[in-house]
Amino acid sequence: MPTADPRSARFAGRPFTHAQHAGYRGITGLGRQGPKLTSGMDLVDLHFHLLPGVDDGPADLGESLDLARAAVHAGTGTVVATPHVRPDLGITDAREIAERVRELRSKLAAARIPLIIRCGGELGHEMAFDLDRDELDLLAQGPAGARWVLVEAPFHGIGEDFHAATTELRALGFGVLVAHPERSADAAFDGAAGLRREIAAGSKAQLNALSLTGGHGEDARRSAWELLHDGLVAVVASDAHGPSRPPALRMARETLLDGGLAPAAANALVATAPRELLARGMRRTPVAA
Numbered sequence: 128m129p130t131a132d133p134r135s136a137r138f139a140g141r142p143f144t145h146a147q148h149a150g151y152r153g154i155t156g157l158g159r160q161g162p163k164l165t166s167g168m169d170l171v172d173l174h175f176h177l178l179p180g181v182d183d184g185p186a187d188l189g190e191s192l193d194l195a196r197a198a199v200h201a202g203t204g205t206v207v208a209t210p211h212v213r214p215d216l217g218i219t220d221a222r223e224i225a226e227r228v229r230e231l232r233s234k235l236a237a238a239r240i241p242l243i244i245r246c247g248g249e250l251g252h253e254m255a256f257d258l259d260r261d262e263l264d265l266l267a268q269g270p271a272g273a274r275w276v277l278v279e280a281p282f283h284g285i286g287e288d289f290h291a292a293t294t295e296l297r298a299l300g301f302g303v304l305v306a307h308p309e310r311s312a313d314a315a316f317d318g319a320a321g322l323r324r325e326i327a328a329g330s331k332a333q334l335n336a337l338s339l340t341g342g343h344g345e346d347a348r349r350s351a352w353e354l355l356h357d358g359l360v361a362v363v364a365s366d367a368h369g370p371s372r373p374p375a376l377r378m379a380r381e382t383l384l385d386g387g388l389a390p391a392a393a394n395a396l397v398a399t400a401p402r403e404l405l406a407r408g409m410r411r412t413p414v415a416a
């Protein structure tokens with residue numbers, strides 16, 4: 128019977144230092160007290176496969192509505208619908224996504240599901256050269272001048288092709304939120320060198336909630352906690368797809384607290400920081416060249 132890597136158990140339980148907590152306050156722009164979650168509808172999910180029949184998320188409208196209900200039940204008030212935007216999976220026409228989001232909003236309203244849906248996409252990095260600025264803008268979040276795009280971290284690693292794509296996006300005026308870098312071989316086997324280069328160029332990192340508990344495997348779990356300890360994570364999102372990958376922000380918050388993160392930082396990662404990314408966008412000032 129296989130046994131877990133004995134190193135892995137220590138990452139979740141390893142205390143976060145004062146400096147690490149201070150670092151998260153810096154990342155999230157929070158004061159010492161941080162935010163309190165005062166209602167059941169405070170969570171904001173930036174990565175969520177909700178559109179029916181377009182990718183490996185819900186197969187039909189019924190499954191989409193079930194997933195939306197699950198999000199509301201778990202305390203989520205806003206989700207960005209982020210279908211895969213890749214030539215091999217999902218939609219490649221950004222205008223079609225916008226139309227499908229409008230349709231889904233009307234279905235949610237008819238079903239009396241109080242979930243705010245924003246139009247987005249999980250961009251395959253190779254698409255950065257195929258979509259023009261207007262098409263990318265349909266997928267982007269944040270106010271004018273601080274728009275940003277969710278870009279999928281390749282499982283095989285964050286390499287030169289990825290950096291070239293994000294450089295192109297920045298040249299077009301978009302910031303980059305790197306989706307689930309902890310699931311990439313870059314984090315597991317290369318010390319997250321590619322992600323660190325991205326962050327130095329101004330990108331931010333989005334961790335998957337399920338990675339925290341091992342739902343994406345032991346490598347991803349270990350990497351997730353390492354990235355957290357290294358202060359590289361800006362937000363946590365569900366990357367929900369359906370019953371096997373459900374809305375998980377509330378679960379993530381509990382797991383972060385169990386793992387030793389202070390409540391202010393945990394609340395920020397699942398609520399305040401994603402909300403701020405939607406409201407204020409991503410500053411285009413690189414930390415380093």
Ligand SMILES: [Fe+2]
Binds near residue numbers: 174175176249306366
């Ligand atoms: Fe995704």
